[in-house]
Amino acid sequence: MRSIAYAILIGLIGAAMLHIVLVLGLPRFSAEDAYSRVLGLFEMDSFFPLTRAPGTTGLSDDDPFLRVAVCGFSVAGGPVRFSAGGDVPFWSFAVYDSTSNEVFSMNDATAVQRKLDVIAATPRQLTELRKLPSDALGAAILVEMRDPEGYAVVRAMAPTQSFEENARDFLAKASCETFRAEN
Template sequence: MRSLLYAILVGLIGAALLHIVIILALPRFTAEDAYSRVLGLYEMDSFFPLTSAPGPTGLSNDDPYLRVAVCGFSVLGGPVRFTASGDVPFWSLAIYDSGSNEIFSMSDATAVNDRVDVVAATPLQLVELRKQPAETIGQTITVEMPEDEGYAVLRALAPLGSYEAAASKFLGEAGCEPMSR
């Protein structure tokens, strides 16, 4: 009986210490989330390619066959349009909110005309967009943002060296810009 009480007491003290350590370490980890790192790259509304070596923000591209670019954006001033086109064997786009929760993703297999043409907006902005003539957004895919800010990750496959130029061009010409009205 005495050893059981001793084990429970040691377990409770250990659990309390673990919780204290986690609470004290939490601020260090919250400043290093993906969204904070993307905001640290450069200014928003532009895709920036990631390299294999971690940059000042710690973001890097670890996959030897994928080329990756990221863009931080805000829909406060209006909808944001993501565009890209090119001759790459595979591409994908993922949009995340500021909590790094995936809001939307697509690839070349689900795209219209093998192009990236996506608009992210608040619910009210989407209502306004749908009131405009069909030519304004045409076959553009619309994404409702639950928050005002987020980031997008665009990936292009370059399985061989001969695809490197096409993947670089695809990411280099990609757009992540506030939509003009």
């Protein structure tokens, strides 16, 4: 009986210590999530190319065959349009919310004419966008953002040195801007 009580006491003390460590350590881990790191780039509403060496945010482009750029954005002030095009063998695109959950992804094989054209918006903004004439949106894919803030990642493949310039050009021309419909 005494050993059972001792085991329970040790278990409770261990659980309390673990709880204290987790509670005290949580702010450190929550400040280092991907969204916070993207915001640390100070580049809202434009794609920021990542480098091989991790910068001050800890974000880096560590794949030898892909060039990567990220864009932090908010749809609170209006829908955001992502676009890019160019001559690369492969590209991919993903939208994440502020908790780093993937909301949408696609690549060149699923895009119209291999061009990136996506508009992210709140449900209410999407309702308004759908009322616009079809030529105002073009071939844009509409993506619903339940969370008004997020970030987008675009990757361009450069399998050999000869594709390097095209991949960097693709990322340099990629845009992440508030969408304004011309009436």
